[in-house]
Amino acid sequence: MKVRLRFAKQGKVRFTSHRDVARVWERALRRAELPVAYTQGFTPRPRLHFGLALPTGAESLAEYLDVDLDLGDDAADGFDPATLPDRLTSCLPGGITVVAAAIVDTGVMSLQQAVTSCTWHLEVGGTTGSQLAAVAARALAADEIVITRERKSKQVTDDLRPYLLALSVVGESPDGALLEAEVGTQPRSVRPSELLAALDPVLTERRVTRIHQWMTLDGVRCEPLSPGGPVASSSAHAEVRAS
Amino acid sequence: MSTVWPELEPLLGRVQKPARYIGCEDGARIPEHGPGRVSWLLLYPDTYEVGLPNQGLQILYELLNERPDAAAERSYAPWTDLEELLREHGVPLFSLETHRPAGEFDVLAFNLSAELVYTNLLNCVDLAGVPVRSADRGDHHPLVMAGGHCTYNPEPIADFVDAVVLGDGEEVVGEINDVLVAAKSEGAPRAEVLDRLTGVDGVYVPARYEATYEAGRLVATAPVAASVPDVVEKRTVADLADWPYPSTQLVPLTEVVHDRLNVEVFRGCTRGCRFCQAGMITRPVRERPADQVRTMVQEGLRRTGYDEVALTSLSTADFSGIESVVADTVNDPTSCGQVSVSLPSLRVDAFTVGIAAEVQKARRTGLTFAPEAGTWRMRQIINKLIREEDLYAAVESAYSQGWRRMKLYFLIGLPSETDEDTLGIAELARNCVAIGRRHHKAPSVTVSVGGFVPKAFTPFQWFGQNTVDELLRKVHLLRDALRHERGVQLKWHDPRASLIEGLMSRGDRRLGPVIESVWRAGGTFQEWSEHFDDQRWLEAMASHGLSVDEYVHRHRTEDETLPWDHLSAGLHKDFLWQDWRDALAEVGLEDCRWTPCYDCGACTGYGIEHIVASATPPAGGSQGTGQDLARGAEVPVVLSARPPSVGVG
């Protein structure tokens, strides 16, 4: 059985890395006494499948994880994913909160493949709301936004413009403004810091939060799992099956 | 309550591994501070990854936080990137729990497990905004204290610490807290507090002693007042069963060394390896009751979610009933998923590969053995009486059960070592690979050699350490001997690091200015090969008119005053001297757990004794257990690795 979990990562724990969080999850699942399935072989690993890595230091309201469970048939019948958020949150460090859980089809497309874009909130310093709005408008009007970035210790040139799906100023922040950006993740992710540097090098990144991850089902944009109670969970179940 | 978090937070986005600085571990306590409480900042002066697992620090952390009149938080040395930012932005060193400035604590208590961290101690004190020299501190500054194995010769850092604790900390930490609570409520001045601390057993206040030198050599370190004890004796807890700590081991959010549950199964070791300071200073052996071990393992695994537990001690295979504890842990039906057990222990001769197989059911990758010396003659001198046949039988058994890689640890530069002894290491390695070829196509043996550093309170404390050139010559001998040996890899610890370690381990107070000069020149993180720089040390020695040879390389004499003569680890000096003579005569000494007492002083001096459940020596060992050495039926094995080292090349 495969279970999909959605969790938030906020506060001091945002300074842990993607790898750290993976280890935290392994321990939390053992503490919660969930029968996680293991890989075969010399060094058996718990079968956890994480979504797109969150940059160290960023917060998120929309992180995802698929877990393979090794439940017997009887246990599987009585298994209620609605109990998971509370049960797991109590085994996780403060700041990591499970907000939804649902059973998904074991053959479901992996999160890394399925997710096509993310929406971010970026607190930006060194600017004002109107200045930032102008920067955003200019970026959206551009034909290409070329950046050089390091990939496997080589400098490569990329055009960010095709990744930029939406960009708008949605509020003020103490010394700047709040930018909302939807950025594509296929074939590669764009880091919020790369986006900001490409928009205008004088902009300084304050707090960054991933607020959504998006996938497309039958042409309809949806989240891998919506936060909330059993209704959302079962609809996620149906959506994912449909794929 | 003040906190640096608002200033720190924006800096964390700019440093490597910011999770080092956030705390938030499971098991962390957010203590209440207040006028009726003494606030302690427990510091490990190396990185978070190295320091967090330290069990001594975690034990004191729990004990202090259980008291209504104490509050304890933790801190570790910030890496150089954060240090630079802290200095640039005027942010002081901070605690991890509440990010309170270090300078606001009543006590900065350091755990010193290695000599090369001394410059980091100075750096942490300085980052706390506290004068590095004890003499320059005022009433409003925290007290700077230190404990841990290095404090058996604290003389090189005598100028920088206000008080040093010798031995087990469980009881004495409370006694110190009592003194400090009273002093705090009375508003006693600093000098008065130091005087009162000299009255606590196991506490050494360097400023209350004066060192005298004649003709450039130390002749005495004596108290400056009649109320100050002539000799400070170490503290020893009589029974580990009274101290089931840590009870809620810290579970870090980011990866650390020894990232697993650690349960201490006994303290002390009387195998009597003559090079081993840890064994000598922690006598006698005090085993934890097996049932308490089982409970601590079970509850610890359930609480932490770890899938690995280490049963820690200096020689875990010697624990009475180790087989059943291991079997119960591995086969515990209540544990969720697979649990692996590691048995960190530097001995070769006291465990069977069968148990290793039990322990490593799944991950059968590498095994580590520590014969320490290449010839039987040499192993008699160091009192590690492992026969060659024992080692070969262990290796044979391991290869036949599926292991492919062996790691062998050796010391070079031991007393009276000849080139034949050094080359004996190559011979052992060669034979181990040959055994491996009978079982696998490409077996591998890694030979890891470290230069021997004599330590205080060991029989080798009089021995003149080999020079860097001599150690390098021996490394090259081995390299040449093993050059065409397929399957053998040679690694060695940087002999220059061993030199500086040796300088600190047997140095006196005149090294204080040397440490300070190296620190002022930027010499922090000397345990890290990328930061270690022996030239800084050698230049500082020269500029203070001191001779490395005098401190490190010359043999010391029986009648000479040693810098630690006013301190005591319980061991009689004449016992150690006799053991040194026995070593040179190639005479071994059996383990006093199962043979009559030699009156080394560790029990007899303090009215305590061994606590060992089994009246008979463990199976599978040859050294000092009164067993028939000729039998060799059982197979010795040692698992797991040593702590990270500098410059393994």
Ligand code: SF4
């Ligand atoms: S006093 Fe005797 S029994 Fe105790 S550690 Fe020393 S030699 Fe062994």
